[in-house]
């Protein structure tokens with residue numbers, strides 16, 4: 001063996017890793033946490049933190065992203081950070097925000113990072129209170145449609161038909177029997193200035209929404225589709241494909257509600273067949289043709305309702321392709 005060549009290629013490899021680690025050192029949500037390879041939520045945190053920059057305080061609810069990022073004595077957070085209880089992140093954030101204001105600090109943004117279990121269900125009362133009080137907090141819900149941290153139980157965000165450890169599949173029950181809560185609309189009903197629905201796979205759109213939400217003085221809210229490879233049952237290499245197909249199939253929508261006004265950011269006028277994305281996930285493998293038909297009807301009804309709310313029902317005929325967005329999310 002040519003030792004020189006071996007040494008050289010080793011150096012080159014070290015050089016390559018050096019370059020990569022320098023690049024990842026720039027992220028405010030650092031690598032080296034214990035999330036699954038291909039974890040959708042971790043990627044959301046990278047995008048959110050890097051877009052916001054260092055002048056933030058993160059208040060995080062318990063969940064997979066907390067457990068995997070804060071294993072004492074290490075942390076993946078390169079910004080000021082506090083964790084308290086699963087159910088009270090918005091209340092803690094209100095306190096931090098008011099404390100900063102009392103100190104004369106009008107520039108540091110307080111950001112809640114919480115999963116769907118915390119947002120839709122267990123911390124919902126605290127979220128509603130924070131919205132009603134009008135506290136200056138940006139709330140980001142990374143929505144993986146299940147309680148990942150405790151072993152894949154159903155949440156209020158789990159879609160109809162999905163199998164979880166509490167919506168099992170057998171001779172009587174065939175996965176979840178109810179629909180997802182419309183969390184963006186529920187939050188918007190509190191009358192706050194900015195609410196948006198985004199996806200981990202549409203980065204430019206997500207980052208634009210983070211910037212808009214950050215500029216609001218008062219509460220703002222983002223819910224981000226963040227597929228969980230372990231809980232939804234697909235290979236971690238196709239997370240972005242699943243997230244993109246969700247949007248292309250009308251299972252997830254990109255839209256904003258600004259001061260009560262709806263705006264659709266991407267129009268899936270000619271949707272992909274549902275089976276393309278459902279078939280990738282183990283949680284949907286048991287679905288009967290009747291269940292798929294139900295999901296299709298719900299997807300189309302949600303799409304039409306959104307078109308109507310955005311005032312686009314009449315002009316719909318002019319959209320001919322799913323590749324034809326209103327804005328162009330990347």
Ligand SMILES: Cc1ncc(C[n+]2csc(CCOP(=O)(O)OP(=O)(O)O)c2C)c(N)n1
Pocket residue numbers: 041062063064065086087114115116117118119122144146147148149150155
């Ligand atoms: C009051 C309370 N109930 C339940 C739990 C157990 N628990 C911790 S994390 C978690 C699931 C969190 O789900 P989600 O918010 O969706 O975040 P994910 O784990 O999916 O990232 C649960 C049920 C708890 N810690 N406190």
Ligand code: SF4
Pocket residue numbers: 034035036038039040041042064065068144148149227228229230231
């Ligand atoms: S279980 Fe899901 S949310 Fe948790 S680290 Fe793995 S992919 Fe991410």
Ligand SMILES: [Mg+2]
Pocket residue numbers: 115116117142143144145146147148155
């Ligand atoms: Mg979750």
